[in-house]
Amino acid sequence: MAKPTPLSGFPELLPAARVVERDVVASLSRTFELHGFANIETRAVEPLDRLAKGGEIDKEIYVLRRLQAGEGEGDAGLALHFDLTVPFARYVLEHAGHLEFPFRRYQIQPAWRGERPQEGRYRQFTQADVDIVGKDELPFHHDVEVMRVMVDALDALPVPPVSFQFNNRKLIQGFYRGLGLPDVTAAIRTIDKLDKLPAETVAELLVSDAGATREQADRCLQLATIRMPDTSFVEAVKALGVEDELLDEGLAELAAVVEGCAAVDRRKVTVEANLRIARGLDYYTGTVVEIFMSGYERLKSVGGGGRYDALASDGRSTYPGVGVSFGVSRTLIPLLADGVLAGSRPVPSAVLVAVTDEESRASSEAVATALRARGVPCEVAAGAQKFGKQIRYAERRGIPWVWFPGEPHEVKDIRTGNQVEADPRAWQPPEEDLHPRVSTGSTNDDGSTTEEEQLQ
Amino acid sequence: MAKPTPLSGFPELLPAARVVERDVVASLSRTFELHGFANIETRAVEPLDRLAKGGEIDKEIYVLRRLQAGEGEGDAGLALHFDLTVPFARYVLEHAGHLEFPFRRYQIQPAWRGERPQEGRYRQFTQADVDIVGKDELPFHHDVEVMRVMVDALDALPVPPVSFQFNNRKLIQGFYRGLGLPDVTAAIRTIDKLDKLPAETVAELLVSDAGATREQADRCLQLATIRMPDTSFVEAVKALGVEDELLDEGLAELAAVVEGCAAVDRRKVTVEANLRIARGLDYYTGTVVEIFMSGYERLKSVGGGGRYDALASDGRSTYPGVGVSFGVSRTLIPLLADGVLAGSRPVPSAVLVAVTDEESRASSEAVATALRARGVPCEVAAGAQKFGKQIRYAERRGIPWVWFPGEPHEVKDIRTGNQVEADPRAWQPPEEDLHPRVSTGSTNDDGSTTEEEQLQ
16 A cells, blocks of 8 residues: 555644644634533535525535446435535424524534635635524524624634624615615625725726716725724714615614624634625625634635524525634644644643553553543553653653652653652642643734643 | 425434533543543545555445536545544554554544445444554554553443453464364354354354364354353363464453453443454454444444554555444434433523513623633523513523522522522532533443433
8 A cells, every 4th residue: 555645625633733623622612602502513415406506506516426326326416515504504494393493503513615725725624603593583682692602712712813804784785775876786796806906996897887976986985994993983984974774774783793792801802893894795684794813814714604584494484593604624724834833742641651561561550540530641651661762752742741650659750850759549740731732822913922721 | 495304324413412422422532532542533535446445345435526527527536434444544654754653543533334224324423433553563462452441431421331242363263273174264254144144054054165074163163152251261262172372372362351351440331252253354363342232232233343463554664553443323323212311401501691671681691701701601581571481491491590680680490490699700500500411211230210421
């Protein structure tokens, strides 16, 4: 068997990096559960026609075929899901009779897309989604709630500071309508190009493609440049002199979201209203958000979401929802590659129990059993080599302590060389040595150098 | 959109059942890490030629195809893995330069098989594997180690008692060789049919298909009926009067495994030597094990594994390994369906904070924030209905406590109706209410009725 080569777009982590990913997933789960969100997992596959509604697909979907399918049996009709929203919508419809609404759920799973791999875009990637779904109705205050949950969750992660940039579809639509634009949808689509084109070009396109007057185009651009960390954007929009009921509703909702998220006790997440954010407006119907990570703007957003008035519908009921998704792989793979995050050791063991000779392996096992009974992860040395070799075995794995069984037992901190007598039924390593930790490099805005966070 | 129908063979859990699965996965992970096993995850796909070595496939593999693949572009050459062993072997080869050997890893992930679904056999199913892999060599004591880990792990689970049934390939091979059987492989294959055919028929087949004499056939059957919970099987085998070096080696190894596992401090797992266990002998080279669950013998084994002298090889090095796999889905789906296991509530929330009116929602949020700061999962009521309605909202979700903000604050245990004054900065629910728990029905041999285990 030849040495296998990596598959492009399918990143895989070594054990120490996996420590980081597990820490992040555990931290996200903890926050989501503190806010009452239940965990679910959906199967990896969906019927193709559910992923490809109305035959329209702009995603690169992986379709499944049974290798031993008979002639003409064709595809299994199944495909791997490309996000967690479509499977969640199907789960809600399928299990609605067994769920209580509003239903709060989080889901942390891989998804697959057959697209060309590049930094931040993978063929298999893990996402973390939180959504609240109602049956026939879902009060607006849940928009504020779900965004606060994600602010709280990302603030607790050992990643560089992220910024939540909020907008509201009602605000944009109402503004364009109040402005008297003949084709609101075309205008939204054009403004969405501000990322790639200069403002002057976008203004010209608004005139040529969206039927705007030059003055309307300028006003659209003025709206899109409003970006503020608090509710003062409301005055800024009002100063543009457009009047519309939907605009007012959108302004009130956006102000409530920004205010609610700004009120979360935060260490490093920032929150702002950014009236340029559009985010698939065909899908969203109110609140929208994109999340960016400081120093990693090249990844584009590391998360996003919003309000959708019809996540799903089964003919009798409609299920409105609001949610936000965080790209776990998109965020972590570059941070791990850059050394911004690292696991402190590749093994869970805090202690290596040395073996004096193969005949006494059982007494080394007994020490390990005693340590494990008190929650200390440990392993017994693979061979009864000289102690110096066994210490180097621990060193290579980052195991901080080596235990020497005997009368008396002794335990050595191999970082300092300190060796002391110890009782296997009582000795405990320092709390910070117990589990592998996540170390973070100096990427914080405050210029701090290295900070360590405990796994679990 | 019509109401979706379940996909046969792709079981999905409701939130309360998912509590059980998460508890089981967390418990397995905890034990594996206490024994120094590092967690890894491999990508879901492998190149088809790695899954289908030499064109021989008896598994129902799902092959991937990009939906938007060009004409004649064909399959992506990728397929979903059907177990965790093949991906692990590939991971070891691919990353060998970055791993320290012996490498202890555990892996808890789904796998996929396109086979006909039935109880205990699914198209997507989760497995938990532990393996120890060496580079070029792996001392036998790791066989004992890895089996002890799984005994320890399954003993801690809230499932009915399981039985580890061990055998050893060297023992069988040596016995058959010492007996003078002309075709050892054919004999092993025939004895493997004892599950389905009467002993007399198997004896006849040994004569007709494996070239055994009638006396040799009887001796093979005698060996296969030996089944003992301790090392007394050694004497029983020796009493059959067959002499062979490999047999002696196999006897010593099996005795060490049975003795080592029997010595683990256990509540309910049983251990025995069962000399009928064969388990894909082409693959395994020493220790073999099958795991059965009390009351669920119809599922066949819920786990198994053994020693393989060449997990992988890259031409320069060979990687021998020993491991054991536990079928998480195969075990849990039937137990959940039978009500043997259940989650105590479908939401993480221990407290529902009531809302007096929409104007004071912020003060209810503040109570929730204070509770969360001390690790109490909670949610704020969705609407400001009458308190009776809000209490029923909590009841339907199994949330044990309802908080009424005010001067003074009060909190009610809705199971007893007790309501007391409480301070949001200090009140703590009883430990057992903090997280959803796993309740187990009375399936234990000791006739115990209901036992509850804490989630995490």
